[in-house]
Amino acid sequence: MIRRSDFPKDFIFGTATAAYQIEGAANEDGRGPSIWDVFSHTPGKTLNGDNGDVACDHYHRYKEDIKLMKEIGLDAYRFSISWPRVMPDGKNINQKGVDFYNRLVDELLENDIVPFITLYHWDLPYALYEKGGWLNPDIALYFRAYATFMFNELGDRVKHWITLNEPWCSSFLGYFTGEHAPGHKDLQEALIAAHNLLRAHGHAVQAFREEVKDGKVGLTNVVMKIEPGDSKPESFLVASLVDKFVNAWYHDPVVFGKYPEEAVAIYLEKGLQILDSDMNIIATPIDFFGVNYYTRTLVIFDPNNPLGFSYVQGDLPKTEMGWEIYPQGLFDMLVYLKERYRLPLYITENGMAGPDKLENGRVQDTYRIEYLEKHFEKALEAINAGVDLKGYFIWSLMDNFEWAYGYSKRFGIIYVDYNTQKRILKDSALWLKEFLKS
Numbered sequence: 001m002i003r004r005s006d007f008p009k010d011f012i013f014g015t016a017t018a019a020y021q022i023e024g025a026a027n028e029d030g031r032g033p034s035i036w037d038v039f040s041h042t043p044g045k046t047l048n049g050d051n052g053d054v055a056c057d058h059y060h061r062y063k064e065d066i067k068l069m070k071e072i073g074l075d076a077y078r079f080s081i082s083w084p085r086v087m088p089d090g091k092n093i094n095q096k097g098v099d100f101y102n103r104l105v106d107e108l109l110e111n112d113i114v115p116f117i118t119l120y121h122w123d124l125p126y127a128l129y130e131k132g133g134w135l136n137p138d139i140a141l142y143f144r145a146y147a148t149f150m151f152n153e154l155g156d157r158v159k160h161w162i163t164l165n166e167p168w169c170s171s172f173l174g175y176f177t178g179e180h181a182p183g184h185k186d187l188q189e190a191l192i193a194a195h196n197l198l199r200a201h202g203h204a205v206q207a208f209r210e211e212v213k214d215g216k217v218g219l220t221n222v223v224m225k226i227e228p229g230d231s232k233p234e235s236f237l238v239a240s241l242v243d244k245f246v247n248a249w250y251h252d253p254v255v256f257g258k259y260p261e262e263a264v265a266i267y268l269e270k271g272l273q274i275l276d277s278d279m280n281i282i283a284t285p286i287d288f289f290g291v292n293y294y295t296r297t298l299v300i301f302d303p304n305n306p307l308g309f310s311y312v313q314g315d316l317p318k319t320e321m322g323w324e325i326y327p328q329g330l331f332d333m334l335v336y337l338k339e340r341y342r343l344p345l346y347i348t349e350n351g352m353a354g355p356d357k358l359e360n361g362r363v364q365d366t367y368r369i370e371y372l373e374k375h376f377e378k379a380l381e382a383i384n385a386g387v388d389l390k391g392y393f394i395w396s397l398m399d400n401f402e403w404a405y406g407y408s409k410r411f412g413i414i415y416v417d418y419n420t421q422k423r424i425l426k427d428s429a430l431w432l433k434e435f436l437k438s
């Protein structure tokens with residue numbers, strides 16, 4: 001049975017959330033609309049038309065939520081700042097919005113919980129989208145100004161920062177598949193958005209070096225273990241290529257200052273334009289990579305698909321998201337990242353959506369306890385294999401708005417009754433509380 005004491009003394013355990021998924025108060029105290037406010041209010045975009053207008057009402061209940069983190073015994077808490085809450089038009093300051101984050105940080109510190117801040121977790125101010133959003137190169141300068149302001153505002157108390165959450169999602173789900181805001185379906189736009197996201201990241205890192213001398217800053221990517229879905233040789237080749245499209249595309253430029261050649265070649269072959277402006281800014285050195293790991297992805301060669309591959313379903317047990325439970329992939333990807341980039345790592349998200357049922361005031365999510373135990377074991381194995389892994393944030397602290405799936409997917413270790421906003425610690429939270437003392 002794995003114990004907390006098996007991990008290095010300074011290893012931190014935390015939970016993660018994101019502003020649009022938990023805060024609510026969407027139109028309160030001067031907050032402006034984000035692309036997710038508009039997207040979720042557009043009929044057909046989210047399950048049941050669910051949106052983040054109220055969510056978990058964390059904007060008003062943050063003190064109670066922090067008390068629960070403290071009760072569980074968590075070391076740290078990763079959350080994101082809502083850009084349109086602090087800059088409703090993407091540029092001018094809304095002091096009431098800023099005040100909320102000052103209160104949140106102070107409450108965390110008073111409860112001995114280390115704040116990790118994500119500057120951008122998908123809720124782009126709609127006013128900036130109207131100026132082209134991630135397709136407009138100027139977005140990097142708007143982001144730099146926002147980042148500089150937040151570093152100045154909170155950098156005296158917050159020493160761990162993440163510029164972007166999962167730029168692959170923002171660019172490919174937002175601009176190619178259209179599943180996420182702003183719902184575009186254009187591969188060239190997705191590549192332009194990806195490039196401007198990475199430029200924005202680089203500008204923010206430059207600003208960080210000027211504003212927070214004693215802090216650490218990194219980039220969080222979703223990291224998928226890509227494996228061939230059958231034993232055909234071309235599927236092994238495709239798996240290696242897809243790994244370059246989804247993983248290396250968002251890591252290589254940040255460390256090496258260039259996109260992976262194999263993927264560039266395919267994109268050029270398809271007549272797509274690859275931007276290469278500001279590669280030196282994109283490669284401004286960072287202190288760590290954040291790793292969001294959930295599952296593996298199986299691919300096979302598919303000449304009918306624009307990118308030459310298609311996804312196939314694996315046969316391992318799956319979570320409510322249909323994602324295979326595959327702890328080995330966490331180990332594999334941590335070792336892969338260490339060997340390719342030689343940077344410290346934090347697992348900034350790992351967790352599962354489960355068939356959580358509240359019965360007699362209790363949620364017996366034994367499956368989530370098992371999931372976490374197995375992934376903790378793989379994280380420890382990676383540490384023992386030489387990976388400089390510094391922490392592990394469970395996704396998520398509480399059930400919340402799961403984007404296009406609305407409130408139908410429960411990832412929390414704390415159950416949220418959305419009718420009453422009551423929070424109930426699931427068995428996994430009670431298990432974690434004991435684990436953190438072990």
Ligand SMILES: OC[C@H]1NNC[C@@H](O)[C@@H]1O
Nearest residue numbers: 018166292349395402411
């Ligand atoms: O799908 C689960 C999580 N994945 N990473 C980004 C988060 O916003 C999601 O809720």
